[in-house]
Amino acid sequence: MDTYSLSHLDALESASIHIMREVAAEFQHPVLLFSGGKDSLCMLRIAEKAFRPAKLPFPVMHIDTGHNFPEVIEFRDRLIGSMGEHLIVRGVEDAISNGIAVETADGDVSRNRLQIPTLLAALEEFKFDAAFGGGRRDEEKARAKERIYSFRDSFGQWDPKNQRPELWNLFNGKIFSGENIRVFPISDWTELDVWQYIEREKMEIPNIYFSHQRDVFFRDGQWLSTGPYMSPKSNETVENRTVRFRTIGDMVCTGAIESTATSVADIIDEIAVFRVSERGGRADDRFSETAMEDRKKEGYF
Amino acid sequence: MQADIENDSNSPQIELLRFSTCGSVDDGKSTLIGRLLYDSKSLFEDQLEALERSSRLTGDADINLANLTDGLRAEREQGITIDVAYRYYATPKRKFIVADTPGHTQYTRNMVTGASTANLAVILIDARHGIIEQSRRHSFLASLLGIPHLVLCVNKMDLVEFSQDRFEEIRSEFEQFSTLLDIRDITYFPVSALNGDNVVELSGNMPWYKGPPLLQFLENVHIANDRNFAYPRLPVQWVIRPRSDEFHDFRAYSGQIASGVFRVGDDVIVLPSGRRSKIKEIKQFEDSVPLAYTPMSVAVVLEDQIDVSRGDVIVTTDSIPYVTNEIEAMVCWMHDQPMLSGRKYEIKHTSRSTKAIVNELMYRVNINTLGEDYRAVSLALNEIGRVRIRTQQPMIFDEYRKNRNMGAFILIDEATHATVGAGMICEPAKEIPMPQYDGYVI
Ligand SMILES: Nc1nc2c(ncn2[C@@H]2O[C@H](COP(=O)(O)OP(=O)(O)O)[C@@H](O)[C@H]2O)c(=O)[nH]1
Numbered sequence: 001m002d003t004y005s006l007s008h009l010d011a012l013e014s015a016s017i018h019i020m021r022e023v024a025a026e027f028q029h030p031v032l033l034f035s036g037g038k039d040s041l042c043m044l045r046i047a048e049k050a051f052r053p054a055k056l057p058f059p060v061m062h063i064d065t066g067h068n069f070p071e072v073i074e075f076r077d078r079l080i081g082s083m084g085e086h087l088i089v090r091g092v093e094d095a096i097s098n099g100i101a102v103e104t105a106d107g108d109v110s111r112n113r114l115q116i117p118t119l120l121a122a123l124e125e126f127k128f129d130a131a132f133g134g135g136r137r138d139e140e141k142a143r144a145k146e147r148i149y150s151f152r153d154s155f156g157q158w159d160p161k162n163q164r165p166e167l168w169n170l171f172n173g174k175i176f177s178g179e180n181i182r183v184f185p186i187s188d189w190t191e192l193d194v195w196q197y198i199e200r201e202k203m204e205i206p207n208i209y210f211s212h213q214r215d216v217f218f219r220d221g222q223w224l225s226t227g228p229y230m231s232p233k234s235n236e237t238v239e240n241r242t243v244r245f246r247t248i249g250d251m252v253c254t255g256a257i258e259s260t261a262t263s264v265a266d267i268i269d270e271i272a273v274f275r276v277s278e279r280g281g282r283a284d285d286r287f288s289e290t291a292m293e294d295r296k297k298e299g300y301f
Numbered sequence: 302m303q304a305d306i307e308n309d310s311n312s313p314q315i316e317l318l319r320f321s322t323c324g325s326v327d328d329g330k331s332t333l334i335g336r337l338l339y340d341s342k343s344l345f346e347d348q349l350e351a352l353e354r355s356s357r358l359t360g361d362a363d364i365n366l367a368n369l370t371d372g373l374r375a376e377r378e379q380g381i382t383i384d385v386a387y388r389y390y391a392t393p394k395r396k397f398i399v400a401d402t403p404g405h406t407q408y409t410r411n412m413v414t415g416a417s418t419a420n421l422a423v424i425l426i427d428a429r430h431g432i433i434e435q436s437r438r439h440s441f442l443a444s445l446l447g448i449p450h451l452v453l454c455v456n457k458m459d460l461v462e463f464s465q466d467r468f469e470e471i472r473s474e475f476e477q478f479s480t481l482l483d484i485r486d487i488t489y490f491p492v493s494a495l496n497g498d499n500v501v502e503l504s505g506n507m508p509w510y511k512g513p514p515l516l517q518f519l520e521n522v523h524i525a526n527d528r529n530f531a532y533p534r535l536p537v538q539w540v541i542r543p544r545s546d547e548f549h550d551f552r553a554y555s556g557q558i559a560s561g562v563f564r565v566g567d568d569v570i571v572l573p574s575g576r577r578s579k580i581k582e583i584k585q586f587e588d589s590v591p592l593a594y595t596p597m598s599v600a601v602v603l604e605d606q607i608d609v610s611r612g613d614v615i616v617t618t619d620s621i622p623y624v625t626n627e628i629e630a631m632v633c634w635m636h637d638q639p640m641l642s643g644r645k646y647e648i649k650h651t652s653r654s655t656k657a658i659v660n661e662l663m664y665r666v667n668i669n670t671l672g673e674d675y676r677a678v679s680l681a682l683n684e685i686g687r688v689r690i691r692t693q694q695p696m697i698f699d700e701y702r703k704n705r706n707m708g709a710f711i712l713i714d715e716a717t718h719a720t721v722g723a724g725m726i727c728e729p730a731k732e733i734p735m736p737q738y739d740g741y742v743i
Binding site for chain 1: 314315316317384385386387388389391395396398410411413414417418525528530538539541542543544545547548551555556557562585586587594596597598611635647649650652705706709710711713718719720723
């Protein structure tokens with residue numbers, strides 16, 4: 001490569017840093033939505049790169065479904081604690097007991113949907129006007145047209161027909177009071193980019209991304225973990241298998257894959273030959289072709 | 302700590318290429334992108350499954366590669382792509398970001414959006430129809446947006462019996478037209494997206510074609526020098542001030558280098574104030590680097606404690622941008638409510654925002670004939686014209702032709718907050734007295 005060239009990771013990182021600084025400068029109360037998953041970890045690293053040696057000019061917030069993997073919660077608290085940053089946790093559990101979120105009758109259904117009212121209530125509570133999310137356009141069809149600044153009306157709704165055009169790296173951050181935006185600084189990253197970045201930055205990630213022994217049972221074409229919130233039906237048998245998770249979400253619907261990958265490098269090799277895209281392992285996207293689109297219209301991240 | 306920026310052996314050194322695709326409806330744009338994703342193995346099994354499922358729903362016999370790139374439900378129902386969609390694929394040589402822009406007349410706005418960040422534009426032509434008005438319009442927009450490389454894909458060669466004569470006919474017609482354009486590099490490909498001829502592999506059906514397949518060209522086209530390395534410009538986005546004990550007096554000016562190269566020790570001027578200093582340190586996170594260049598995001602520490610804030614631009618003393626309140630620019634109108642002379646807008650340019658008045662619409666471009674209409678009094682949605690704009694705060698800029706990042710702006714409606722215009726600065730509006738900074742003439 002030429003003297004003044006930039007690798008794809010450097011180019012992506014630089015663009016993401018630019019986005020974060022724009023938001024910090026133009027919004028009153030931004031917040032970084034953090035799940036402990038790999039995408040939000042990348043966002044957090046980019047935020048450090050954008051603002052160090054100062055503290056981040058915004059807090060970090062986790063919308064906790066209450067069905068998270070305990071390993072991830074432990075990791076989250078340790079990481080944010082060691083960074084000395086401010087962590088806010090708002091739980092779907094509380095939102096349910098406050099009547100903000102209503103659980104559906106079907107016990108097994110994912111709580112991802114319930115994150116929506118919980119998130120909206122939290123944005124309101126803290127008067128956040130911009131929320132960084134780790135969404136990527138390569139994840140799902142409906143995301144391919146989402147803007148980096150994704151504009152929400154005062155009901156938190158996304159209107160795919162009425163998005164602002166985004167030109168060059170000039171972002172229009174104008175909002176009226178009561179409105180807010182979601183910002184996706186890693187929109188242009190792919191799953192592989194994310195892993196390559198984690199490898200390059202030598203970032204620590206929750207251990208459930210690596211292969212381990214786990215009691216699982218097979219449902220809807222994927223391995224689900226047994227646990228306090230999840231038990232197999234009578235016709236489903238529990239097996240102990242060597243698995244890992246490709247995404248980290250609600251235990252109830254995040255499927256594990258069989259894998260022997262024990263390092264980030266192994267994971268990168270695995271992805272290079274993967275035949276199932278990462279959202280394929282999430283039961284809640286499979287309900288309908290346009291599942292994601294519907295959820296986004298309601299205000300999903 | 303000294304970081305070696307040229308040698309980062311842990312990460313694969315592959316480059317990023319952004320391209321936009323445009324074509325009229327049914328020229329095969331979606332099929333071509335689907336083909337690139339499919340043949341470069343950037344598709345996953347469940348995506349393929351979903352593809353097969355939706356093909357069954359619509360009753361198509363084969364899987365329809367075009368379905369891959371038709372995102373939203375409304376669009377799928379209407380069977381047309383109506384918004385810019387971004388697609389990603391990678392080969393061992395490059396990572397590609399594709400801005401897939403729809404080809405309708407009324408969607409010039411989307412094309413401009415997709416083209417704004419592109420290194421290269423792919424324009425599709427149906428071999429049976431040849432160059433049509435829309436092909437000219439797309440090429441003009443690519444040229445206006447300063448895209449350095451244009452790729453003309455003559456598609457559906459299978460429907461013209463893979464005829465070399467037909468291909469050459471289309472090529473020479475376009476070559477003639479392209480003399481009106483400002484594009485350095487134009488390359489022509491005869492392809493069949495449906496069957497994959499000359500897309501990823503060379504086609505046995507067209508032995509007369511001696512060039513590389515499209516993908517190989519996209520992997521190798523030289524783009525590093527398309528960036529402007531001549532004018533060092535750092536628009537300040539954010540001032541880093543830790544105010545901690547450890548970094549008590551630390552102050553760094555952060556931003557993404559818009560163009561050029563900065564080195565530690567460079568003499569710099571901060572605009573618009575005109576204060577001078579020297580670069581003491583260039584920081585990238587925890588690393589201190591000896592030099593940095595566009596499009597890196599950095600934080601710069603200056604030797605002197607001078608007042609610098611967001612919206613200021615740090616430049617070196619050997620190349621100074623324009624600093625004026627009056628500019629002439631090409632504007633593409635993006636909104637249903639037409640642009641009117643005398644109206645106030647907010648203008649966002651680099652990291653600066655200020656108020657602006659469109660003083661005069663000089664002419665409107667007929668984007669089909671490239672003629673100039675001097676009687677026009679307004680710009681409607683998707684129209685393009687040359688305007689004279691006066692701003693409240695001075696603009697710090699270069700001509701868009703020479704420096705895309707320092708010449709691009711957007712116009713925002715103050716009442717609705719909508720992004721209503723996309724602008725490219727041509728030059729300062731008139732001869733103005735040159736301001737002087739410490740004896741330095743700008
Ligand atoms: N024969 C032939 N048909 C093609 C080719 N490329 C695309 N098509 C067909 O042309 C139609 C329109 O293609 P599509 O990709 O949807 O066009 P778009 O509107 O430009 O995205 C579809 O029926 C395709 O199958 C080609 O190379 N040869």
